Amino acid sequence: MPRKIIIDTDPGQDDAVAILLALASPEDLEVLGITAVAGNIPLALTSLNARKICELAGRPDIRVFAGCDRPLKGELKTAEAVHGQSGLDGAELPEPAMPLQEMHGVDFLIETLRAEPEDTVTLCTLGPLTNVATAFTRAPDIVGRVREIVIMGGAYFEVGNWSPAAEFNILVDPQAADIVFRCGRPLTILPLDVTHKVLITPPRLGAIRALGTVGEVVHGWLDFYERFDLGKYGWEGGPLHDPCVIAYLLKPELFTGRHVNVEVETGSPLTMGMTVADWWGVTDREKNAQFMGGVDADGFFALLTERLGRL
Structure with missing residues (x-):
């Protein structure tokens, strides 16, 4: 069963x-x-973009919910410098016909986790963890019903990409990340240490472009998106972060890591949002996460290209 x-x-x-x-x-x-959260861009655009993407995939049946429009504390940090003002600069999509659901995204998380059989629903988080942390705080009974939480966020050896110490998704809402990391359910974390090895090189991007309509759109998006990181890092291609979460669920053998303790810094202005991973086991803190460090990048892009070719 899926x-x-x-x-x-x-x-x-x-x-x-x-x-x-x-x-x-x-x-x-x-x-x-799909629950949208404010992060890369404000909530009104993330919830709009999610519906555009579903229609591009030919799946207007997927329900999209708008969740939290700001972090638990402080002001929202956004990343238009990377993603453009729309969040999907590089290829234009029509306004979606499918509606935004009336229910709040946090309520959807709570209702769904209560309704589905225990230990069957995996949460795939691609942005700040505000929605999930809010749901867990509001309805503690749902926490134990979650099968697994697979997170794109954090870093260890690579440290930060949005501050010297922190990765963007965690930095936007470190308090929410702290709640989720301490929840006691199985966590798998795909940090920058993995995603910085999954580079959008010209041959890989060309193979996606050759797929047809969806490939052309994805090519446009990624060609725009990677320009920021190409200038920042000087690599042969920009890193492709969030698809690693889905690729892990499809082919976990592509990834390697360790079961370690990972905690989030929420007190220091200097290292706010840092994911402190006990990679070498130098503390007695309880292990709480499978923290990935390696990836078969060629295998990842082979999987991605094959699946996008289906759309």
């Missing part, structure tokens, strides 16, 4: 590719719904 998932996201071009990868894999993944 694994039941909820995608919590702030699209974002790389979020968009992750959503397309999930929707192209119905034999493996059943998408119960």
Whole structure:
């Protein structure tokens, strides 16, 4: 049976590719719904973009819910410098015909986790963890019903990409990340240490462009999206972050890591949002996460290209 998932996201071009990868894999993944959160861009745009992506995939049946429009504390940080003002700059999509659901995204998370059989729903988080943390705080009874939480966020050896110490998704709402990391359910974390090895090189991008209509759109998105990181890092291609979450669910053998303790810094202005991973086991803190460090990048892009070719 396909694994039941909820995608919590702030699209974002790389979020968009992750959503397309999930929707192209119905034999493996059943998408119960998509909850949008403020992050890369404000909530009004993330909830709009999620619906555009579903229609591009030919899945207007997927329900999209708007969730939290700001972090638990402080002001919202956004990333238009990376994603453009729309969040999906690089290829234009028509206004979606499918409606935004009236229910709040947090209420959808609570209702769905209460209704589905225990230990069957995986939460796939591609943005700040505000929606999930709010749901867990408001309805503690749902925490134990979650099968697994697979998170794109954080870093260890790579440290930060949005501050010297922190990765963007965690930095936007470190208090929410702290709640989720301490929840006691199985966590799998795909940090920058993995995603910075999954580079959008010209041959890989060309193979996606050759797929047809969806490939052309994805090519446009990623060609725009990677320009920021190409200038920042000087690599042969920009990193593709969020699709690693979905690829892990489809082919976990592509990834390697360790079961370690990971905690989030919420007190220091200097290192706010840092994910402190006890990679070498130098403390007695309880292990709480499978923290990935390696990836078969060629295998990842082979999977991504094959699945996008289905759409």
